[in-house]
Amino acid sequence: MKKMISLVSAAVMTASLLLPQTLAFSAAAQEDGDALIDAAYSENALTATGTENTLPYQLRFVPERNFVTAEEVAAGDVVIPASVYITGSTANTFGSAMVKYNAYHNGEKTGDVYFKDITTGDNAHKNSEKKTYNSSVGSFTTDQVPYCFGSLIGKNNTYTNNSPMFTAREYACDPIFGSTLYSAGSGKITFSASFYTSAEDRKNGKAKTTKDFPCDVTVDADGNGVYSYEYIDQTTFQTVTKTASIPRYNPDTPAGERLPDTCSSVMWVAGTSQLKDGASFLGNASDEFPLFQVNVVIQQGTKPGVYDIKFLDRQSAASGETPCQLTSSRSKEFPTELVGTSIAVGVDSLAVTGTEQDDVKFYTDDNTKAIRATDFATKITADVTYA
Known part of the structure; x- marks a missing residue:
């Protein structure tokens, strides 16, 4: 991958995106304008100092790749592992995270791209074997799936998931009693x-x-x-x-098996007795570990085009529906940008020329530290080449 970044005062970004490997940038969706962000800053009274600690948090949907060839999708369903990250200051404690998302094509919801196999940081998704993980705060071995609000305790760096409370649309439930089907x-x-x-x-x-x-x-x-x-x-x-x-019912599912749901939302709450004061991030970066993981499925025969995965914001939420939001340990909402992604299906290349993007963000290869225009100048002009 080749990256070229020039610091100038213009707000124009010219890019030639050669698929595959990665569409590495996404436009950050601003939920309700500057007024909402300003009000949220005032209400939450973030006490951390410095630019990094006062910028909004981001929810980011990050697939392992952003392309599918025409040959792949003709041969069968294509499964792309993805992770959802929270990016921002590590100075604050969190009380809950509501995450909802869906797939779109030409602005309309589509069933050609869907989600399955959510993996969260609770005991329901333990690995069959213990694995060793290296982190900025030490290495640890565990059969649990580490997530961004886990922690290491004791002299031996024992990993704990802090008894998190996850609710996900992983398995279908009846709509009246909420019982698993x-x-x-x-x-x-x-x-x-x-x-x-x-x-x-x-x-x-x-x-x-x-x-x-x-x-x-x-x-x-x-x-x-x-x-x-x-x-x-x-x-x-x-x-x-x-x-x-x-959704997507298979009548031949073996008796006794739970039926999968849409896998399109996760609610995490730190409201246990151990976490009455909220949860802090694991490691020295908020997105050193994901909040959860999910597989993106592109159905066999999906038409060529660019398919967008978008988080649910306030403007798109139906009446009475809760959009994506991050809250503090004191139930105050953090200002949050929603950064979805796009997957190109059967598309060889895309050309984006002269796109003006004030809120675009770039990330280093290790995916942990943002490169922001305000770190260097008022604007960045970037020529980005992917191979």
Whole structure:
């Protein structure tokens, strides 16, 4: 990879992007303008000093590569491992992170690119064998998957995930009780739920009834499973029929296996007794370790073009829907830039000429320290060549 950076006062960046290897820069999405950022700074009162500690945090979606050849996608599904990082000051403690994202083509959501196999830093995703990791604060060996809010304790640098609380759309759940869906054989699913059978039972403190809900599943034109079940509404105590869907349903999933969901969101909360004051980053850089990992899948036969992966911002969130946000240990929201990515499918090259980009950011090869225009001059003109 060859990099050439010239420091001048112009705001123009000229780039010829030769795919493959990496589309290394993304435009940072500014959520609600300067007013929101200013208000967030004032509200959160970040106490750290220096430019690095007062700039907004970033959520960054970083795939291992940003291209797929026409031959690859013709031969079968292409899976690209990706990581989601938080980049910014290490001076603050965090209380929660809400991360939501989706794939788009020509500005519209697409099912041709989707996500699977979320890996978070909780005990549900331990490795089968212990691995040794080298970090800026020492090496350590663990069977857990290290993440950015883990820590090393004791003289032996024992890794702990600080008992994090992760909630992810990893496995499909029924929309009423939130119970995990299991395959019950070909074209069938089941789940278990507990509920009150009457208002009197709830009023008198009677134990809930636990019941299995077996359901037949049909597959619609988009490959989603559709199922229905009856349940007792816990407000009116009337019997109601609910129809729901399962994304990308495979009717031949072996009985007893959990059914995968969209893998398009992760909520992390540091609200355990051990972390009542929030969590600090592991290492000397916020993005030395990712918040979580996920696989990006490009379906076989996906049409040529550039496919964008975007985080959910306030402007795009539906009414009542929570967008991406990072909060402090005192539940104050940090100003955050949302930096998605793009994956070129069956595209040999892209030319970007004379693009004016005030908020573009470059990163060193180790992906930990940003190169910012304000470190050197008011603007940067960059000629970037990839091979």
